[in-house]
Amino acid sequence: MSEYPNSYYAASCNRQVHYPTLQESINADICVVGGGFSGLSTAIFLQEKGYQVVLLEASGIGFGASGRNGGQMVNSFSRDIDHIEKHYGTDTANALGNMAFEGADIIRDLIAKYKLDVDYQHGGFFAAFTEKQMQELAEKKSLWERFGNTKLRLVDNTELGDIVSTDAYVGGLVDEHCGHIHPLKLALEEARALTELGGRVFEHSKVIDINHGEGERLTEVITEQGRVKAKKLVLAGNAYLGNLEPKLARKSMPCGTQIITTEVLPEDVATRLIPSRFCVEDMNYKLDYYRLTADNRLLFGGGVTYGGGDPTSIENYLRPRFESVFPELKDIKIDYAWGGDFLLTLSRLPQLGKIGDNTYYTQGYSGHGVNTTHLAGRLLAEAIDGESSRFDVFTSLPHYPFPGGRLLRVPFTKLGAWYYGVRDKFGI
Template sequence: MANTPYPESYYAASANAAPPRPALQGDVETDVCVIGAGYTGLSSALFLLENGFKVTVLEAAKVGFGASGRNGGQIVNSYSRDIDVIERSVGPKQAQLLGQMAFEGGRIIRERVAKYNIQCDLKDGGVFAAITAKQMGHLESQKRLWERFGHTQLELLDQKRIREVVGCDQYVGGMLDMSGGHIHPLNLALGEAAAVESLGGTIYEQSPAIRIERGANPVVHTPEGKVRAKFIIVAGNAYLGNLVPELAAKSMPCGTQVITTEPLGDALAKSLLPQDYCVEDCNYLLDYYRLTGDKRLVFGGGVVYGARDPANIEAIIRPKMLKAFPQLKDVKIDYAWTGNFLLTLSRLPQVGRLGDNIYYSQGCSGHGVTYTHLAGKVLAEALRGQAERFDAFADLPHYPFPGGQLLRTPFAALGAWYYGLRDKFGY
């Protein structure tokens, strides 16, 4: 049977020790079968186990293999489309409920880290950096919007103040969110997997779901076994493939690229990010960066539509890094990798139920670290019969990409080109 290892990345190279987990062989029965051992699946499993469910998790490769173990490691609040956009689309009542949940994912992460003693280099503080006066105006509006929904840990930064927290002269200002922050993403996933197992949950690795037999007691088939369950949670996101065709039609895997420098040393690292906050800029095609626990710079950006792996990731991302920090021109890049996230046309997550017993959440559209942890709680609530918050997400409108799967990639790339031009010329 194929054994899929982690891709080469800084996170895989610095991952905490984890026990070997077997592939599923034979038949098992469970209350809930979770497909995917990333954040959505692990968060769901934890909340369900804490509420007395028997849970089995199937992972096609290894815990955190996909976006959960490859992302920029930033705890960013809200959704890829903010609450005001949701409000215009669905009205104030549904938006109020979604707005109340927009800042919950970060709290869940911190609760998990504390409760289960997860070692993942958790640091507080995230900066949204404005390159233009128009972007700064947007941040001012965003602060008012978030405060309307009870989120008050925010500080607007003028040009002088932002240079105290980011050693880069290309920003005119920004906003600091102290409930934001950053983590070692793979170690967070591994810690959550250990928590799942500590509560009696079972995780099978190298066990891809290849077919779902739907019905009153659905069955998930793997190459060498099957799981019979009362409920199924589909949590594969960009790595789900065509297992559930009706989900694949309304989403598109996209790749983002990340590089990591050699260790910079205390003095150089502190000159870049004196308070050790993470940063993302306000461009549509944004750049993001932060320091690791051993004082490397993780820098990411760029989107490849259709999830192809670029031939030379460093050639794409290093110029972006040097534009922000030209003092790193002689610094060696130790790691470069790509990972996929799942984009929806609305850029809002897709949540729902197929039949009576197959639940799903997907399509974080680049805002997955916090949202996935909230999604796990919301899915667990729905399985317990508390569906109000689940329904608030499930009722969001979603549409297939124009032209279907054949044309969705060129259409999305054309849209990104347009917004890239707007970023470049400051519109």
């Protein structure tokens, strides 16, 4: 599918429906910019509340991070609740903690309500290389249980083989509240649900300018071939929004991550490698993550390229890490290798907020986007509908610019990542 990178997801999504390009001037209650999880979930929740929503996507639905990620429904935020409490206070931590596991439930509810075909599989595993990381997981378990996640279980190396078959780890934490999905299927199925509710979706409709309305004056969203006049605007382009709204671009940074997918594995091999069929991520700062696909391929991702983009050879970049976990797959054929950008914030916490009276935005999930995008969509819909208390918890968080501005944010962030990479390597 030429509108997507040559990924396993694009090859297996079996896309049937395509949406038109906007070529006229239309009106709507809400205009949403961005056809990924943030924009789609916001649009669905608003359409369910009775608003007339128009969604504009510059490429194809799910073209960005929503259609390229590891498909892991990881709970909480990129900075966990204990960090939030330390830096932002108990009240903020309690409020965010009470929302930390909602995203996964939202996805499951949407799957059930709209009969979304997304290859859903329950369960996830945090893998520890060291006893120090096991202690960190024990603390995570206690922390998450305080906020209602009771589907957690620590396992040591005697039980590890029931989860994943490798000598790389000493144990880990099972989280059966999370799971994994085919992310591009999820985006496409959510677009279908939105249109069935009466929402309008336009692809290949890049926004090139915005005339912001104030008060009762409508906002005008201008694309290359059309325009939308709306009472409210939602900016949900994340790492693919570009410089459309400079205020947002200054406080975030695109980062690349890469994924490879093997040829189809024999059933007995797939079952032996990951008998639980859980998704797995390790506990290192620059972590690796992997899972089995519905057709028994091993999908493996990891690493970060600060500033976005991909290494010269994604396969050569990831294969040594992949083989260190599963040496028996040393000569396995890699059928797909692709990359994509997610959006990093300095605080590693999502940025939700308003610009003027009528423009809302959400961005910067910092690698925890699958679940948090869906939570953000619900919060934006609540706020636009007049109930902003939960949205306001996020807007109260400071949105810091990166030190050194856009010129130096990449080298400064690389330096920090190098420091944590050394700590991972030596188990510090």
